[in-house]
Amino acid sequence: RLADTDRSVNANGLAVHGTITKNPVATGADLVAYSGFSSSNYLEQPYNSDLDFGTGDFSIMGWVNHSATVGNTFIDRQNGAGSNVGRLQVGTVADGTLVINVNGSVAYSPAASNLTWSLFVFTRTGGVVTGYINGQAGSPTTLTGAVTGAHNIVVGKNGNSASAYHGSLALMRISATAPTAAQIKTIYEAEKPLFQENAQ
Numbered sequence: 097r098l099a100d101t102d103r104s105v106n107a108n109g110l111a112v113h114g115t116i117t118k119n120p121v122a123t124g125a126d127l128v129a130y131s132g133f134s135s136s137n138y139l140e141q142p143y144n145s146d147l148d149f150g151t152g153d154f155s156i157m158g159w160v161n162h163s164a165t166v167g168n169t170f171i172d173r174q175n176g177a178g179s180n181v182g183r184l185q186v187g188t189v190a191d192g193t194l195v196i197n198v199n200g201s202v203a204y205s206p207a208a209s210n211l212t213w214s215l216f217v218f219t220r221t222g223g224v225v226t227g228y229i230n231g232q233a234g235s236p237t238t239l240t241g242a243v244t245g246a247h248n249i250v251v252g253k254n255g256n257s258a259s260a261y262h263g264s265l266a267l268m269r270i271s272a273t274a275p276t277a278a279q280i281k282t283i284y285e286a287e288k289p290l291f292q293e294n295a296q
Contacts, residue, residue, distance in 0.1 A: 108146075110139040110251060121159075121213065121266055124294035129161065129264040133170070133252030138260070141249045147173060147184075147270065149220075149243040155274040156186060156196070157217040157283075159291070162263025164192030164210040169254035170261035171268070173247045178256050182245035185254065186218065187261070194218075194227060199241025203227055206234045213266075213291045215284045219274035231281035266291075 116139065117132035130139070156171065169187035174180070180200030189195050194205040196218045205227025208214035217228040223240040226233050251268065253260040267287065275283065289295055 108141060108144060110141045110249075113138050113140060116252070119264075121161075121264075121291050122293045122295065125290065125292070126296050127266060127290045129159075129266040130252070131264040133260045133262070135253060135257040135260055138250055138252035140251070143246045143248055146272070147243070147249060148245070149184075149272055151223065151240055151242050152272065153219075153221050153274045154184075154243065154270070154272055155217060155219045156184070156268075156270045157215065157280075158268035159213050159215050159266040159287070160188075160194070160208060160263055161211065161213045162188060162192065162208070162261070164207070165190060166192070166262050167259075168261045168263075169259045170263070170265055171249065171251055171270075172254040173243070173249040174255040175245060175247050176255045182243060182247065184243045184249075186216075187254070187259065188263075194229070196225060196227065196239075198225065198239040198243060201239050201241055203237035203239055204234055205229050206232055215287065217275070217280050217283075219280075221274045226277075228277075228280050231277075231284040233277060 114137035118128045171186040174183040185197035203225040206229040225239040
């Protein structure tokens with residue numbers, strides 16, 4: 097099956113289901129974004145034990161561009177039957193705020209600006225989850241649930257083939273470590289120029 101490259105040291109790519117649109121993030125830019133998601137158009141990685149974070153630290157981040165009226169999932173690691181046991185899910189709510197679901201409990205980021213590129217980050221350190229948008233932190237929330245189970249990870253929709261993301265994604269990353277607030281600001285400032293016209 098056609099796969100999209102995992103550009104980390106793990107080289108564990110994601111299978112392409114259906115057709116995924118890849119377009120430059122801005123006119124003349126080298127960086128591309130993924131869009132066109134639906135119940136049949138999405139990316140998927142089979143179960144990967146490296147993503148069994150248990151109750152430990154982790155982070156998930158990437159760049160999103162969507163309408164503030166969207167309320168959809170763009171990353172979901174769950175058993176496909178709607179269960180929240182061991183789940184890790186990220187999406188948007190109606191005002192453009194991002195939400196993370198960890199084993200059935202949720203935390204929120206600040207709201208992302210409408211129809212512009214924004215860097216989101218969710219970190220969990222010592223059982224506390226914090227959401228960031230463009231380097232700005234939201235309210236910390238205690239989420240100690242375990243992220244575990246032999247689940248696939250899906251990008252572009254939720255694991256139940258519903259709530260497809262109606263926006264664009266770029267530079268998505270997930271890790272068993274969590275950057276500091278200062279490191280997140282550095283990442284934002286370093287990557288922001290990639291989303292300008294003619295950025296190389």
